[in-house]
Amino acid sequence: xxxxxxxxxxxxxxxxxxxxxxxxxxxxxxxxxxxxxxxxxxxxxxxxxxxxxxxxxxxxxxxxxxxxxxxxxxxxxxxxxxxxxxxxxxxxxxxxxxxxxxxxxxxxxxxxxxxxxxxxxxxxxxxxxxxxxxxxxxxxxxxxxxxxxxxxxxxxxxxxxxxxxxxxxxxxxxxxxxxxxxxxxxxxxxxxxxxxxxxxxxxxxxxxxxxxxxxxxxxxxxxxxxxxxxxxxxxxxxxxxxxxxxxxxxxxxxxxxxxxxxxxxxxxxxxxxxxxxxxxxxxxxxxxxxxxxxxxxxxxxxxxxxxxxxxxxxxxxxxxxxxxxxxxxxxxxxxxxxxxxxxxxxxxxxxxxxxxxxxxxxxxxxxxxxxxxxxx
Amino acid sequence: xxxxxxxxxxxxxxxxxxxxxxxxxxxxxxxxxxxxxxxxxxxxxxxxxxxxxxxxxxxxxxxxxxxxxxxxxxxxxxxxxxxxxxxxxxxxxxxxxxxxxxxxxxxxxxxxxxxxxxxxxxxxxxxxxxxxxxxxxxxxxxxxxxxxxxxxxxxxxxxxxxxxxxxxxxxxxxxxxxxxxxxxxxxxxxxxxxxxxxxxxxxxxxxxxxxxxxxxxxxxxxxxxxxxxxxxxxxxxxxxxxxxxxxxxxxxxxxxxxxxxxxxxxxxxxxxxxxxxxxxxxxxxxxxxxxxxxxxxxxxxxxxxxxxxxxxxxxxxxxxxxxxxxxxxxxxxxxxxxxxxxxxxxxxxxxxxxxxxxxxxxxxxxxxxxxxxxxxxxxxxxxxxxxxxxxxxxxxxxxxxxxxxxxxxxxxxxxxxxxxxxxxxxxxxxxxxxxxxxxxxxxxxxxxxxxxxxxxxxxxxxxxxxxxxxxxxxxxxxxxxxxxxxxxxxxxxxxxxxxxxxxxxxxxxxxxxxxxxxxxxxxxxxxxxxxxxxxxxxxxxxxxxxxxxxxxxxxxxxxxxxxxxxxxxxxxxxxxxxxxxxxxxxxxxxxxxxxxx
Numbered sequence: 001x002x003x004x005x006x007x008x009x010x011x012x013x014x015x016x017x018x019x020x021x022x023x024x025x026x027x028x029x030x031x032x033x034x035x036x037x038x039x040x041x042x043x044x045x046x047x048x049x050x051x052x053x054x055x056x057x058x059x060x061x062x063x064x065x066x067x068x069x070x071x072x073x074x075x076x077x078x079x080x081x082x083x084x085x086x087x088x089x090x091x092x093x094x095x096x097x098x099x100x101x102x103x104x105x106x107x108x109x110x111x112x113x114x115x116x117x118x119x120x121x122x123x124x125x126x127x128x129x130x131x132x133x134x135x136x137x138x139x140x141x142x143x144x145x146x147x148x149x150x151x152x153x154x155x156x157x158x159x160x161x162x163x164x165x166x167x168x169x170x171x172x173x174x175x176x177x178x179x180x181x182x183x184x185x186x187x188x189x190x191x192x193x194x195x196x197x198x199x200x201x202x203x204x205x206x207x208x209x210x211x212x213x214x215x216x217x218x219x220x221x222x223x224x225x226x227x228x229x230x231x232x233x234x235x236x237x238x239x240x241x242x243x244x245x246x247x248x249x250x251x252x253x254x255x256x257x258x259x260x261x262x263x264x265x266x267x268x269x270x271x272x273x274x275x276x277x278x279x280x281x282x283x284x285x286x287x288x289x290x291x292x293x294x295x296x297x298x299x300x301x302x303x304x305x306x307x308x309x310x311x312x313x314x315x316x317x318x319x320x321x322x323x324x325x326x327x328x329x330x331x332x333x334x335x336x337x338x339x340x341x342x343x344x345x346x347x348x349x350x351x352x353x354x355x356x357x358x359x360x361x362x363x364x365x366x367x368x369x370x371x372x373x374x375x376x
Numbered sequence: 377x378x379x380x381x382x383x384x385x386x387x388x389x390x391x392x393x394x395x396x397x398x399x400x401x402x403x404x405x406x407x408x409x410x411x412x413x414x415x416x417x418x419x420x421x422x423x424x425x426x427x428x429x430x431x432x433x434x435x436x437x438x439x440x441x442x443x444x445x446x447x448x449x450x451x452x453x454x455x456x457x458x459x460x461x462x463x464x465x466x467x468x469x470x471x472x473x474x475x476x477x478x479x480x481x482x483x484x485x486x487x488x489x490x491x492x493x494x495x496x497x498x499x500x501x502x503x504x505x506x507x508x509x510x511x512x513x514x515x516x517x518x519x520x521x522x523x524x525x526x527x528x529x530x531x532x533x534x535x536x537x538x539x540x541x542x543x544x545x546x547x548x549x550x551x552x553x554x555x556x557x558x559x560x561x562x563x564x565x566x567x568x569x570x571x572x573x574x575x576x577x578x579x580x581x582x583x584x585x586x587x588x589x590x591x592x593x594x595x596x597x598x599x600x601x602x603x604x605x606x607x608x609x610x611x612x613x614x615x616x617x618x619x620x621x622x623x624x625x626x627x628x629x630x631x632x633x634x635x636x637x638x639x640x641x642x643x644x645x646x647x648x649x650x651x652x653x654x655x656x657x658x659x660x661x662x663x664x665x666x667x668x669x670x671x672x673x674x675x676x677x678x679x680x681x682x683x684x685x686x687x688x689x690x691x692x693x694x695x696x697x698x699x700x701x702x703x704x705x706x707x708x709x710x711x712x713x714x715x716x717x718x719x720x721x722x723x724x725x726x727x728x729x730x731x732x733x734x735x736x737x738x739x740x741x742x743x744x745x746x747x748x749x750x751x752x753x754x755x756x757x758x759x760x761x762x763x764x765x766x767x768x769x770x771x772x773x774x775x776x777x778x779x780x781x782x783x784x785x786x787x788x789x790x791x792x793x794x795x796x797x798x799x800x801x802x803x804x805x806x807x808x809x810x811x812x813x814x815x816x817x818x819x820x821x822x823x824x825x826x827x828x829x830x831x832x833x834x835x836x837x838x839x840x841x842x843x844x845x846x847x848x849x850x851x852x853x854x855x856x857x858x859x860x861x862x863x864x865x866x867x868x869x870x871x872x873x874x875x876x877x878x879x880x881x882x883x884x885x886x887x888x889x890x891x892x893x894x895x896x897x898x899x900x901x902x903x904x905x906x907x908x909x910x911x912x913x914x915x916x917x918x919x920x921x922x923x924x925x926x927x928x929x930x931x932x933x934x935x936x937x938x939x940x941x942x943x944x945x946x947x948x949x950x951x952x953x954x955x956x957x958x959x960x961x962x963x964x965x966x967x968x969x970x971x972x973x
Contacts, residue, residue, distance in 0.1 A: 007933060022931070061932060190928040214898075218923035239928050254933050268933040275936050300936060310939055317926070348900060367900060368926040373945045 004053040004084070004271075005253035008038065008076060009264030010065035011282060014100060018133050018203070019161075021195035022063065025282060034264075034282070035072045037289040039079050041263045044293035046083035049261055049271055055084045056258075057091040057250035066096035070108030077113050091116055091249040098144035099136030106151045116155040116248070117148050124178040125171050128164050142182065149183040155246060157186035162224065163217040164192055165209040172220050173227065180231040185246035189224045190239045191217055218366050225362040237318040238365055255318035257311060265295075273302050308334060312375060317368050320359030338375050345371060377629040378558045382450045382587065384467055386495055387477035388485035388844060392507040395539035396477055396548070397451060403545045404437040404449070407618055433573065434585055434616045434631050441553045449552060450631035452572065454491070459720030461848060462667050463573065465494050466647045469663055470572040470587035470631065473501040473556030475548065476523070480506050480514035484522045484811055485844035486785040492526065501556050502527055503535065505548060510538040522811045559629035566657040567591030567650065569626075574644035576696030582638035585616070586631070586650060589661060593626045598653035599636060602660040603645050607653045608636035641698040669701050669717025670778070670849065671724055671744045671828055672761040674871060675731075676713030678738035678951055678962060683712040689735035690714060693727065700727060705762065709871040709955045710740060710965070715762055721828050740953070740962045742871045746825045749776040749852055764870040766859040769910045776852040778824040781806075784835070786843035788816045793838040801826040802877060822847070823855060825875075860885055862892070863906040867956035871965055885915035888968050895964040898922035903958055
């Protein structure tokens with residue numbers, strides 16, 4: 001029986017942050033219609049993909065999924081449970097904004113079967129949070145983590161962002177320090193991505209603020225990797241760190257070619273060597289689901305070569321390329337073809353070759369994409 | 377023969393050569409107004425776009441003059457760019473007269489003067505015409521005086537015209553008939569016909585445009601071309617109307633074409649003489665020259681695998697461009713490619729553009745250079761058309777480079793700016809004369825290498841577009857020249873080597889290093905960029921090692937976006953050229969052309 005992960009996108013946000021280019025909407029009036037659409041989509045994809053598959057993870061991402069009424073979340077989980085084979089120990093995650101996480105919400109999520117909480121903390125520096133136009137301050141974030149842990153969430157992730165304008169190394173270190181002092185088992189540390197179309201992008205092009213170059217970015221990244229390692233968080237992907245055994249199952253599905261079904265606006269899916277994605281606009285999504293039960297706006301069939309390239313790309317940025325597995329699943333030629341350049345990278349200290357697995361070193365993670373463009 | 381008149385038009389770009397020609401065709405009824413597409417004589421797309429005439433053609437008109445006689449007028453078009461000055465001289469050689477057309481608002485320009493001198497050398501009767509007299513900005517008197525100073529005519533000899541309004545066209549025709557002498561020649565002498573142009577037709581092969589000086593050419597005659605002694609059968613001959621008009625014969629004094637199953641325009645060389653295979657002339661007409669390229673550049677396929685494709689395209693292009701010369705060469709940096717010789721920068725641009733547009737070739741071009749004569753201490757002369765082939769410093773006795781004589785016509789207030797520019801370009805001042813109190817004609821000698829890149833642009837910008845410029849090649853002179861190499865992590869990039877004057881080497885090296893620093897992407901190691909003369913490093917810069925290149929997040933499982941990005945980046949890497957372990961973007965090879973001061 002194949003593993004399957006399910007992603008549920010909740011596009012609603014209380015407000016749009018300056019760096020965010022996700023499809024999210026601040027108007028929440030359509031929540032009920034959205035719920036109906038999600039439920040219909042579950043029906044639709046269950047027909048096709050529930051057979052022979054067991055669901056190992058469900059992830060509510062956004063947007064701000066915690067803005068969705070708890071009963072709606074419960075309904076979605078129930079629908080998944082009734083239409084798919086949801087494993088009893090499946091990881092069920094919800095993303096939440098520390099600023100809107102009341103006690104009732106926490107308890108509601110727990111009773112709905114959610115067992116992992118991902119908090120969009122971003123920073124423990126109030127100046128930075130204000131700059132990012134987040135609606136919470138560091139005290140609120142700290143409180144949210146403690147509350148969630150107190151009420152029973154044993155698996156908590158916090159998202160952090162580095163290379164913010166005006167961020168210093170010591171500010172970043174303070175944020176990391178605070179993070180590891182809290183009862184969290186997982187930390188995602190993302191380098192700020194300047195996306196076109198965001199308010200921040202305009203601020204930078206208008207020269208109202210400045211983002212440091214790759215030297216400083218790399219320094220902060222290195223700081224994070226080393227500091228988190230010292231504090232018991234192992235890097236298992238470019239931006240993801242976990243205490244042993246607390247790696248995010250859902251995240252790993254993306255990296256190890258596990259199939260996943262994405263529900264909701266702009267959600268992406270991967271199954272039967274196909275990738276497809278939904279409409280981004282709420283209106284188109286709801287209309288499409290109403291008409292056809294799904295809202296697929298585009299798809300691609302992956303060739304064997306593309307699958308191989310994906311496998312290399314995804315495993316290199318996470319747990320490493322298992323040479324034996326790659327050979328059995330895709331191609332025996334890939335490794336000999338790249339052996340020379342790989343050994344150069346090994347010499348340069350960018351990768352290690354432990355026990356048949358090509359894994360990036362901390363220094364290598366920083367230049368992962370560069371290495372990928374050179375592998376054939 | 378007495379009723380033939382062969383003439384051409386000398387004019388600066390935009391002074392109205394084409395509109396005058398159109399006017400003549402319309403008044404003589406050669407072309408109906410409906411057929412008269414604007415600027416009939418320029419029929420290559422590229423020429424139309426650039427508004428310049430690149431290849432010359434000819435057209436025949438019938439004209440009944442006021443003396444009641446019927447005349448045959450052959451108007452021979454001349455190329456309008458200095459790159460093609462030899463072709464101009466051959467077109468002039470086919471004529472007995474020339475219209476000197478000057479724009480009433482612009483006055484005499486450098487190109488007018490240099491082509492006028494060629495016409496005077498060829499003993500042509502000059503008929504001065506001031507065109508565009510209807511322009512509000514026309515200064516007829518000033519321009520008249522300029523012309524009088526130049527050719528020593530009288531005011532009343534100058535025809536005032538406005539070709540657009542069809543004013544003065546009749547007068548021009550009358551003057552041509554009266555003033556231009558009829559061709560001299562002997563119809564009973566052995567055939568001598570001058571090829572003044574040739575074009576390639578994919579179905580008919582090379583078509584030579586000829587002026588018959590002596591004898592008679594008949595259809596199906598066996599003919600011989602002097603330059604290569606090859607014989608062909610004159611399958612078709614004729615005159616040039618709006619299109620080709622087949623005739624049975626072409627006699628001395630006339631202008632027409634010959635199609636003789638020639639597969640290659642190199643067999644119908646401009647300036648060559650056609651005679652009969654049997655009982656032919658023993659001597660060709662004077663003035664034939666092998667045209668030699670003045671500027672060389674490396675042309676390489678963007679993707680190395682496309683080398684054979686590029687060769688094929690160049691071969692095809694060569695069929696209708698007799699000035700194009702190329703030989704295969706290899707570069708450590710760029711792989712297999714060609715060293716291509718051009719008549720000048722315009723010719724080079726045209727070839728590049730045609731390769732890209734008509735033949736879909738993606739090419740990398742190296743910095744153009746002239747041909748150097750290097751004399752070694754052992755007394756051997758080495759001809760260097762690729763800086764990478766320069767002998768090493770220790771072996772060299774002296775180096776010579778080609779010089780040109782430049783003519784710049786400018787409003788006198790810009791003299792200072794031009795002097796400064798000329799000094800920057802190693803110009804040697806020769807002489808200034810005034811066309812009128814406000815316009816000067818200055819002469820300089822320049823090393824050709826100094827004017828092939830950006831001289832004209834700089835001249836235009838330093839004179840707000842008012843100066844015009846023309847030049848002619850004068851010969852080789854010794855110069856203090858050195859080869860400057862560019863090294864990346866101690867590996868020499870052969871395609872970036874240049875030959876520069878010793879005094880300019882340091883500055884050039886510094887600018888190239890700084891430009892390359894911006895153009896070469898960061899690698900996973902540091903890259904030292906060095907400019908060196910011999911073993912002496914004169915400038916350096918560093919591309920720092922790449923520290924970070926990784927997408928932090930694959931949003932919501934959007935792997936497609938990430939994979940496509942990666943595929944695109946890989947494609948980009950493939951187009952890079954590799955020297956040692958450094959990858960160089962293709963733009964870098966030409967970007968050295970655009971060095972900021």
